[in-house]
């Protein structure tokens with residue numbers, strides 16, 4: 001099936017149609033500020049099952065429920081600690097997913113049979129308009145993982161989504177085009193089920209920002225660099241292109257190269273990205289990895305940024321990408 005059959009420009013009509021499409025049990029891939037998501041009605045078991053089929057993802061991996069407003073969060077979760085309210089107020093809509101004890105609305109097919117559920121209000125006009133239209137039609141929330149095949153690089157454009165998934169989508173499904181994602185790495189996931197917040201996946205909302213928002217001096221120790229099956233992105237091999245990812249070495253002719261703009265590109269090396277700062281690094285990373293595969297490169301050398309903030313998330317993804325497929 002051709003790509004153009006799926007990809008829609010985001011007019012008001014198209015958003016209404018997409019919201020109805022979701023409510024009818026079909027899939028709609030949509031832009032968010034982090035990466036594109038593959039959405040289904042979070043109350044529809046069959047629709048959610050199709051997410052797993054299309055992604056080729058193991059069924060026990062939980063999905064994030066996307067909502068248009070913090071006001072709706074209470075339907076999905078129980079036991080919201082005060083620090084989480086501060087986080088939601090400060091960072092939603094935004095690149096942050098909060099994990100709580102689930103309410104009865106969050107069924108086993110969303111949570112991977114765990115007693116917790118993840119919720120997020122994304123910060124993207126198209127995502128928010130879609131989620132609001134869905135809400136106005138009576139929908140409660142949209143379950144959406146990143147819109148890639150399991151273990152692959154997350155898509156940050158509509159074309160990347162259709163390249164990745166069009167073979168698996170049905171004619172009723174849709175891909176909304178909202179331009180390139182501005183953040184470029186997946187949301188920070190924060191476990192809010194304990195006394196203190198705990199970062200499960202680093203992202204653009206950093207430890208410092210969480211401390212500042214909550215007034216807490218310390219967070220619960222993070223096991224983000226260990227392998228816990230509950231966060232599928234924390235399985236070791238993940239976010240991986242077909243090309244082999246090599247970290248922090250000198251590139252040689254024939255290889256691809258991703259490094260800060262101050263680094264020169266050696267002769268015969270294909271420069272895939274030259275970000276000027278860490279936000280650009282995050283934003284351009286996944287598109288650069290996809291480009292490596294499009295160009296048929298076998299190896300990509302990446303010089304990792306060594307600082308804090310979002311650079312922690314970049315290194316986290318690169319560490320997993322470098323494990324290869």
Ligand code: TXA
Nearest residue numbers: 034036037062116117118145146186187230231232233
């Ligand atoms: O930025 C993002 O978070 C994107 C956009 C589309 O919102 N979504 C995303 O979803 O990255 P996904 O499914 O590719 O990654 C979400 C991660 C998974 O590793 C999943 O296991 C974890 O969140 N997760 C979801 N619910 C969880 C829960 N209740 N407890 C622990 N981890 C959870």
Ligand code: MG
Nearest residue numbers: 145146154233
């Ligand atoms: Mg993912």
